[in-house]
Amino acid sequence: MKQIILLVGMLISMSTQAIWYEAKGQATIVNNDFEQAKSLATQDAVKQLLLYSGASVTSISKVSGGQLTLDQIEVVSKGSLHNLTVLDDGNHGQQYYIILQADVFPATSQCKASGYSKNMLLLPPFLKQQHQARVGQLQELSPAVEQRTYDIARQVGNQFNVKPPPKLPLNYYKPGEHNYKGIKDVADRYGAQYLLGLEIENISLDQVHKPKFINLSYPQRYFVVNARVYNAIDLEEIYNKRFSVNAPWEFDAREVVSPHSAEFWLSAYGETVNATLQQVVTEVDALLACQPLQGSVVKVLGPDRWQINLGKANQLNRGMLLNLIHQNYHWGNWDIPRQEQIMADSMVRIEQVYQESAIVVAVDPSMTANIQLGDLVSKQ
Template sequence: MNKLLNCALSAATWLTLCVSSASYAQWFESTGHANIQNDDISRAKSVAIKDAITQALVFSGARVTSMQTLVDGVLTQDQLKINSHGEIQKIEMISEDRRGDQFAVTLRLDIFPQQEQCPASSFNKFVAITQTQLKHREQAKLGQIFDISKASSENLYKTLSNSPISTRPTAYFNFPIRVGEFFTQQYDYSNALLEEIATRSNSQYVLLSQLVDISNSEKLNNDYAFWQDESYQRAYNIDFVLFDGTTYERLWQKSYRGKGIWPFEKTDRIDVYSENFWGSDYGQTITDINQTLSYDLQAAMACLETQGKILHIENDKLVINLGKAHGIEKGQILNVAHHNYLTDAAGNKMPNMITTLNQVQIQQVYQQSAIAQSIDKQPLPNIQINDVVELANLAL
């Protein structure tokens, strides 16, 4: 493994891939970056290390999921959410560098790749990032941060957009929506709202969230230390739930809990879109939670199927809402399926997908759409607009 071959640079992710001559191991050289907030070099270094490891894992076909501890002299006592298709054998620190308010760390990783990977993971899944709902609006009075719902959702969208993962976000955070019913145990939620969001954002999946607690605790500093600025611990507790916008199934759900120092005066009115806010300990707490969520979401969605809908029918040809951005290529074969519901004895509706014998082949591909033609070049019987198309021969 001392001889390295086939080095290729990816400018988009600052990642250099070096494949060793042995087929059973791969060396990756990856550079992670982080902003330095409040001159906290230690925290910036930790974030940069995690960024470098995440890029290497994703580039190697990894899924960033569960908690492991990496102990190699470099990451002692540091935990990162990884459970990859490749196992990290060794990590070496090559360099670290500070330039202005940016900190960079370059690592060299020895990753043992796992051969099996679900075929669906090679296709991109689009998920609508909706505006989170503040459950207790009165908690936003401190700092007058009533726009925290939109600002934190926008931050999540940017985090997902900048991550080298197959989960692709679409922006739907400009519209406030009521999400409380989606987090109840009765599953009594509106399918119509999910369908509307999925259709308007052209996304197969819909991510909903609610901020359940942003309250502040007692002051951290002493009342007698009148020369000190007031500071508080403030909670940031948020729940997420992922739905399929086609079948309306609840696919994944998780809660995140965090606390950060609120360093502002009680009477200050804080701009939640400002660098002053996001550079604070509390703003960094939100960013860290959103980064963790991006890892978990990638893991939850990696093996989900990429499905599309029929937008237009003309004789033996279809227009579908899948394209290059989803990983669709000319010549691929797709199945056509009908989507309806079955009702159980209690009156609950259950999604039911019926795959037909009809198959189509991709003829023309655009960024967000494609034109497909029936295999036998004959008009497709009993096919309707909004019927589902899915890639054929994707056996897990």
């Protein structure tokens, strides 16, 4: 029995505009089983493409030799993929990768927000086990991963504007503590709608590192990272995924390796870390495609004019209408927020637009007294 439900795949008109996307899937090669790794990597890449199309992916079942058929996808989709082709595949160390390309027909009813870039801030990565950095003297791994993730996000991010890494204390971000007030404060300070936090859980070796003249093979070194995305306006965690990979550690036991150096990033381990960070950014990009664009009223300029923290960088234009939402937070026990949002009776219109801000006026002048600092503006 077919396991795929395509709601409008056959209903898309020929005039619908397709968007060309690439997606990179990855999987760890276990026990030299390349076919299984290829299958899992293919599933991962197809899932990302389906998310771009506005799909809600429940599961992807077995794939034989990386060959995927529609019968093997369980998905409710309001978009579709066409001309699915393989651009490249292979392995870096113990990681198998495949790059797929497809013409994506987005679901206009579900992903109208895909045309707007959301503001995202990368939090300083948290290195959980500091002592594991001793081999190679990788104490600077967190800032190096932060910079590399920022560079990747600038290159491949279609659905967000990544803000430059903030000057926050080392290990400022501590996952699991749910410091919602801290999340909101940082987001407000840097004008971010979303925060991406990385927790590096494990960079240990799978065996005692012996001198090269004794060791017949390189030890495997792990890179386990948990990625979380927070909606800083709704104060909710909207993404939480753990990535676990490993690759040969090709350096001598006592060799000092700077994680900022080309030597590190061109090694098998560095390439595996880089590929994992690319996967994180690609998945987050796909996730944000169908999230609404939201910003805040940040300044009162007069009795009928306000400044918002969105602008040309978010694809806003003069004359565009935005929804206005009144927002309140009620902080309960353990500083857990209870949010209240009320849709205003009137919208606001963009009067002037700059790169990262805009000036808005109320469409209904009688509503001006109700617009306050901290109110939300939204483009669905």
